[in-house]
Amino acid sequence: MTPERFHKIKSVLQHRQTSLTVVTDGVHKTQNLSALLRTADAVGLDTVHVSLDDKGQYQLHRRTSGGSGQWVDVVLHEQTTQAVSTLRNSGFTICAAHFSAQATNYYDYDFSQPTAIILGAEKPGISDEIAHLADHHLIIPMFGMVESYNVSVAAAIILSEAMRQRVENDLYNQNQMTRHAFDRKLFRWCYPKLADFCDSNNIAYPALDKDGGIIYSEQWTQNVKAINQRE
Template identity: 30%
Template sequence: MQTNTPFKDLIFGNHPVLEALESGKEINKILVLRGAVSEHTKHVLQLASQRRIPVQKVPVEKLNRVTRKNHQGVIAFLSPVSYHRIEDVIPNLYEEGKNPLVVVLDHITDVRNVGAICRSAECMGAQAILLPTKGAGALNADAVKASAGAIFNLHICRTDHLEGAIRYLKESGLSVVSCTEKGSETLYNGVLSEPTCVILGAEDTGIQPALLALSDQHLRIPMAGQTGSLNVSVSAGIILAECLKQRTSVENTVA
């Protein structure tokens, strides 16, 4: 449940960050002073590694740009959402009798795009978002705002190995669909009514080759104008609307 209290998305200093790590608070990433060798720093790095939290070692100038207060060489960015394991989410969806629809964000870094995609995903019936631990836009207050709160109604999953997670989804019966302007079929010829994993890539680099190779379908959005591409969040909305259309059609036929 949301409140009107602003989300405080960062903490700093050795003891506050250690307490956050030890208490299990959700953390998007941690900035640590490059070259720091104190016992506190080592403890922070150890706990972050155990919890698979991304750590960036940065110069003091970057830390000072984040906060002018006494950060003691360590800053943690808190997450307003709880993270899940995709390996736990999929079995639960099947047990609940749901038709899984998972949206994978392949290194999409713009937090507002991430939030907007989450909004479309939740509206169109997706149950989960899968992100890489490193190289993805942080689910911070800006992402929550862009999602209009939809993030809180989704299972947000992180993985250290996106390729391995996609293999798991395939083994779990999901059809893997890559959305790319070089797709061999148009979106409207795709099969999206069955358990599906939709992969979206960053606008500049697209979907990585390893994930394209794992995909069962490569779909493109047909366009009639002169502009060569769509914003990734707009593409997500179009693709997920087609998923909902096909799934609703199948449900009505069965009924």
């Protein structure tokens, strides 16, 4: 871990938007999910919520995702309704990309507030149940013959507008994580294998110095020795 890479990772993490997320409803093609996740990382999303397919599976296309699965947390749900309920209880406004009589243009919505954007698969869109649960319906204006955008393209269009508004409102310069959550994620991003070791053995992460070097305290070293002796 070079100091340059550490400070790059730290800067990216400081701009993460925990109050903006995407929820997929019936989106199961690996390339679509991977492209969506790549866009989410570029925009600075911390988390994306994904509904599992009928087989309870979730998979990314490595080339399309560009490694973004390492930087964006993916929360899996058996049903999209579970994600909606969890996010609403956490204070998110639920917006669905869905054409209806009540729908408004996506750029007229205020994305500076905590928002969850639900996106469905290209042909069927979101389910009627999810459309009913949403607080707002958003549409992307179209002037061609096709009836819809690809889901990953729709995500990029909407999230780009959300990013523009949040930059305008200076939200990217406001750390949205608690100190504890920030420090844990910073360590995990820098040292994922060591973070896995600590988590699996229920020990705290070691501290980091100002340039990302690991500070091996005597207590942490003793804990590791005790673990190795048990094995």
